Amino acid sequence: MKLHLALLQSDLVWESxxxxxxxxxxxxxxxxxxxxxxxxxxxxxxxxxxxxxxxERDAAARTLEWMRDRAASMNIALAGSLVWPLETGYANRFIFMCPDGQFHFYDKRHTFTLTGEHKAYKSGDQKVVWQYKGFRICPQICYDLRFPVFSRNTEDYDLLLYVANWPEPRVLAWDTLLRARAIENMAYVVGVNRLGNDQNGLTFIGHTSAYNALGEQLAYSEQQEVVSVSLDREKLLEIRQKLPFLNDRDSFTPGW
Structure with missing residues (x-):
């Protein structure tokens, strides 16, 4: 059983x-x-x-309809996070749009206090796992990557999926932590980052990547491009059977 991914690494136009x-x-x-x-x-x-x-408050609804339309017309799932208006305030919401128009969501748990994200967006309070084409997928957003207890594989997910705006000065941490999350959780890890410069003077150089459960890099890019990678669940299960490290994981639970 394979899952074919297209990772869209690109510059972004500010607030447009x-x-x-x-x-x-x-x-x-x-x-x-x-x-x-x-x-x-x-x-x-x-x-x-x-x-x-x-x-604009209706921008989220328009973007959601764009995702629904493209997912249906291309017969794909489409995933990424966006500014999402709540009844009071906003969330940094990860949307997973299925080809049939149904969608799942995850609100970023760890808001980035260094830039005041915790003041602008409400923090999520749930860890979620979605099933798609035989894969169990755990979505996370950017700063979540720094907190291994939250991403700990207690749900037997197959893919830990990160989307990010991770700047160049800390890209070594991005590379290192993505690989570490794959190894410690015995899972595929995919991280999709952006390129370019934003209005805060930050530079982004990509490093969109994919890793297998052994920490081996399957894909990598520093260019504006579509990065293709295929994940094989049978190979993942073979690795876990040969190296059953998850059986020895600690039993503590995170206190959120």
Whole structure:
């Protein structure tokens, strides 16, 4: 059983959903027909803005409909996070849109206090696992990567999926932690980052990557491009059977 992913690594236009969706439409034209899941970066329609009120409140609904339309027309799942208005306040919400128009979501648990994300967005309070084409997928967002207790594989997921706006000065941590999460959780790990510069003066150089359960790199990019990678669940299960490290994991639970 295989899952074919297309990882869309791109520059983002600041706080401009329409321009970003136009750009991703161009990139989607290069996605292989074999693709099962397309993954976009964190806040793919706006960039990592700490001013969600500047984004039109109906932009989230329009973006959701764009995801629904593209998922249906291409017969793929489409995933990425965006600014999501709540009844009061906002969330950094990871959307997983299925080809049939149904979708799942996860709200970022660890808001990035260094830039005041905790003041602009409400923190999520649930860890979730979704099933798609025989794979159990655990979604996480950017800063979540630094907290291994939260991502700990107690649900027997197959794929730990990160979307991010992770800047160049700390990209070594991104590379290191993605590989570490794969090894310690005996799972595939995929991280999709952005490129370019934002209005806060930060530079992003990508390093979108995929790793297997042994920490071996399956894909990597520093370019604006569609990165293709295929994950094989049977191979994952073979590794876990040969090296049953998860049987010895600690029994503590995170206190959130």
């Amino acid at each position: 959903p329409d321009k970003n969706l136009e750009n991703f439409d161009r990139m989607l034209a290069a996605v292989s027909e074999q693709t099962d899941l397309v993954v976009l970066p964190e806040m793919f329609s706006t960039g990592f803005t700490m001013n969600p009120e500047r984004v």
